[in-house]
Amino acid sequence: MRSALVSIPARTSVFPLGSAAVPTSSPLLRFRNGLNIPSDGEYGLAIVGEGEGRRRLVQTLLSKYRFHPHPPAPGIFPYAYDWGLEPHTQGTTEPIQSPPSIRHLTFSKPSATGEFTDFTARYGALQEEDKDTLLQFFRNSLFPAPKEDAIAAVAAILRIEHLLELPLVALSSGQTRRSRIAAGLLAAPRMLILEDPFAGLDVQSRKEIARMLGRVNSGAVNLKTTSQDARHKEEDGMRLVLSLRGTGTIGLPGYVTHIARVMGGDVEMLGKEEYVDKVKGEEETQHVVPDMGRQAVTQSAESSTQPVVDVQGVSITYGETKVLDNVSWRIHPGQRWHLQGSNGCGKTTLLSLILGHHPKSFSLPAETLSLFSKPRREVATPTLRRRIGHASPEIFAAFPRSMGLSAGEAVGTGYEGVFSRRRMTEAQRARVQRLLEPFVDLLGRRRTPASRSSTKSTLDLIYDTDFSHFPPNQQALLLFLRAIVSRPLLLILDEASQGMDEETWSRCRVLLDQEWAEIAHDAKTATGSEQAVVVVSHWEEEVPWEAGQGRVLRLHEGKVVHQE
Numbered sequence: 001m002r003s004a005l006v007s008i009p010a011r012t013s014v015f016p017l018g019s020a021a022v023p024t025s026s027p028l029l030r031f032r033n034g035l036n037i038p039s040d041g042e043y044g045l046a047i048v049g050e051g052e053g054r055r056r057l058v059q060t061l062l063s064k065y066r067f068h069p070h071p072p073a074p075g076i077f078p079y080a081y082d083w084g085l086e087p088h089t090q091g092t093t094e095p096i097q098s099p100p101s102i103r104h105l106t107f108s109k110p111s112a113t114g115e116f117t118d119f120t121a122r123y124g125a126l127q128e129e130d131k132d133t134l135l136q137f138f139r140n141s142l143f144p145a146p147k148e149d150a151i152a153a154v155a156a157i158l159r160i161e162h163l164l165e166l167p168l169v170a171l172s173s174g175q176t177r178r179s180r181i182a183a184g185l186l187a188a189p190r191m192l193i194l195e196d197p198f199a200g201l202d203v204q205s206r207k208e209i210a211r212m213l214g215r216v217n218s219g220a221v222n223l224k225t226t227s228q229d230a231r232h233k234e235e236d237g238m239r240l241v242l243s244l245r246g247t248g249t250i251g252l253p254g255y256v257t258h259i260a261r262v263m264g265g266d267v268e269m270l271g272k273e274e275y276v277d278k279v280k281g282e283e284e285t286q287h288v289v290p291d292m293g294r295q296a297v298t299q300s301a302e303s304s305t306q307p308v309v310d311v312q313g314v315s316i317t318y319g320e321t322k323v324l325d326n327v328s329w330r331i332h333p334g335q336r337w338h339l340q341g342s343n344g345c346g347k348t349t350l351l352s353l354i355l356g357h358h359p360k361s362f363s364l365p366a367e368t369l370s371l372f373s374k375p376r377r378e379v380a381t382p383t384l385r386r387r388i389g390h391a392s393p394e395i396f397a398a399f400p401r402s403m404g405l406s407a408g409e410a411v412g413t414g415y416e417g418v419f420s421r422r423r424m425t426e427a428q429r430a431r432v433q434r435l436l437e438p439f440v441d442l443l444g445r446r447r448t449p450a451s452r453s454s455t456k457s458t459l460d461l462i463y464d465t466d467f468s469h470f471p472p473n474q475q476a477l478l479l480f481l482r483a484i485v486s487r488p489l490l491l492i493l494d495e496a497s498q499g500m501d502e503e504t505w506s507r508c509r510v511l512l513d514q515e516w517a518e519i520a521h522d523a524k525t526a527t528g529s530e531q532a533v534v535v536v537s538h539w540e541e542e543v544p545w546e547a548g549q550g551r552v553l554r555l556h557e558g559k560v561v562h563q564e
C-alpha cells in the first residue's frame with residue numbers, strides 16, 4: 001500500500017481560517033480517532049450524520065479550515081499524498097487551497113454558470129443558446145478536456161449514452177444528476193467528493209450508480225488512462241468520498257467499508273459493521289414517541305367534489321419521442337397523490353402542464369385539461385400561480401439570489417407564485433413569521449457580530465436577512481415555506497426535501513400535518529376547500545403521509561401504468 005491520501009491524526013480540531021493560533025472559541029469539528037484515507041487498496045468512505053457537520057467535514061477535506069494542533073506536515077496537511085504540486089507549496093502547515101486533484105460535486109447549490117438550471121426553456125421551442133447538447137458540454141466545457149474514449153467510457157458507466165445528443169435543458173432532473181456525476185468522473189481527479197449523489201435518482205438508478213461508483217473507487221474502471229490530465233500517473237485510481245444524508249444504514253452502497261460519522265461536532269471513524277451494529281443498537285434503545293400531531297388522511301369522496309385537476313388523454317411529443325402518452329388523471333380537493341416513475345418517465349412534464357409552465361398547457365383542447373373546474377385555456381396563468389403552491393429542484397435552481405429579497409420576502413413571493421418582491425399585508429407578514437417560527441433555531445444559527453448586537457428578535461433578524469445569505473439547505477426550507485404560505489388549493493411538492501437535512505424535513509412534515517388539520521377544520525366550518533397535494537419523490541420514506549393513506553399515479557415511459 002502506498003501513502004495515505006488524507007491523514008488527520010486523532011484529537012485534531014478544525015477552526016475557521018483566520019482564527020487565533022491558540023484557539024479561543026470551540027472548534028468547528030473534532031476528530032476523535034483521526035481520519036485516514038488510503039491511496040489504494042480496498043477502502044470506501046461515506047460521511048454520515050448531521051447536515052452541518054457533514055458540510056464542515058467536506059470543507060475540511062477541501063482545506064477550507066485551520067487545523068489545531070499543527071501536525072508535523074507530511075505534505076500539504078491534511079494530505080499525506082504527493083498531489084504533484086509545486087515544491088514550494090509542500091511542507092506548509094497552513095491550508096493553502098484544495099489540491100487541484102480534489103473535486104467536489106454538490107447538487108444542493110444553484111449552478112453558478114447557469115447550465116442545467118433553466119427549467120421552463122426546456123418545454124418550448126429551444127433558443128439557440130439552449131441547444132448545446134450534453135456531448136458538446138462534455139467536449140467544450142470541462143477542463144482538462146476529456147478524450148473521446150473517456151466520454152464513451154463514462155457515458156457507458158452512467159448509462160447516459162442515449163442522452164448525449166439531447167440539449168442539456170431537455171434532461172430530466174435525474175438525468176441531469178447522472179450527467180453531473182459523469183462530468184465529475186470525467187475530470188478524473190485523485191479524489192472526488194460527492195454530496196448526496198443518490199437524491200432524486202429512482203431506485204434502479206441508485207443501485208446501478210452505487211455499483212458503478214464502487215467499481216471506479218476500487219480501480220476496476222480506471223478513467224485516468226483515458227484522461228488527458230498529465231498530472232496523474234496512469235496507475236493512480238480515483239478515490240470517491242460520499243457524503244450521505246441520514247444516519248441510518250439505508251442507502252449505504254455495498255462497496256463502502258468505512259464511515260465518518262459526524263455528531264455534535266465530533267467526527268468518529270467506524271468500520272461499516274461496527275457502524276451498522278451501533279445504529280441498530282441506538283434504534284432499539286430509542287424511545288418511540290407516538291406522533292400525536294399526525295392526522296388520519298381524509299380522502300375526499302370523488303363524487304362529492306369538482307376536481308381541481310382534470311387531465312384527459314393528454315400526449316406530448318418532442319420530434320420522435322413521446323414524453324406523455326394518453327395520460328388521464330383527476331385530482332379532487334383533499335386528495336394526496338404520490339406521483340411515481342423512474343427518471344425521465346414524464347412526471348415533471350405532466351406537472352408543467354398543470355402548473356402552466358409548458359407552452360402546450362394553454363393550447364391543449366379544452367376537454368383534455370381542466371383546472372379548478374374550468375378549461376385550462378380559460379384560467380389566466382397568474383391565477384394558476386396563486387392557486388398552486390410549488391416547490392421543486394427547478395424552482396430552487398431558478399429562484400433569484402441577486403435581487404436582495406429577504407427571507408421573509410422570499411417566502412411571501414409564494415402568495416402570487418412569483419419571483420419578484422411584492423407588498424404584503426400585515427396579516428400576510430404575520431403568517432410568514434408564524435411559518436418561520438418553528439425553524440428559528442435552525443435558521444438563526446449563523447449570527448453575525450452585527451446581528452448579535454441588534455435589539456431585534458432572532459425571528460425578525462431571520463425575516464430580514466437576505467435570502468441568498470442562507471446556506472443551500474436553508475434556502476430549500478424557505479422555498480418549501482414559500483410553497484405552502486398561501487394555503488393553496490393545490491400543493492405540488494416535487495422532490496421538495498432534496499437538499500434539506502433530515503431534521504429540517506421532519507419538522508416540515510410536522511408543519512404540514514398541522515397545516516392540513518387546520519385547512520380541513522376550516523373547510524368544514526367555513527366555505528373553504530381542502531388542499532389537494534401531489535408529492536414527487538423516489539424515496540417512499542419521504543412522502544409526508546403514512547403508507548397506504550394516499551393515492552398513487554405511476555408513469556412508465558410517458559404512460560400511466562398504475563393508478564389507485
Ligand SMILES: Nc1ncnc2c1ncn2[C@@H]1O[C@H](COP(=O)(O)OP(=O)(O)OP(=O)(O)O)[C@@H](O)[C@H]1O
Nearest residue numbers: 170172173174175318323343344345346347348349
Ligand atoms: N426537448 C426535448 N427533446 C427530447 N426529449 C425531451 C425534451 N424535453 C424533455 N425531454 C425528455 O422527456 C422526458 C421526460 O422528462 P421529465 O423531466 O418529465 O422526467 P421526470 O419523470 O420528471 O424525471 P426525473 O425523475 O428525473 O425528474 C425525459 O426523458 C427527457 O429527456
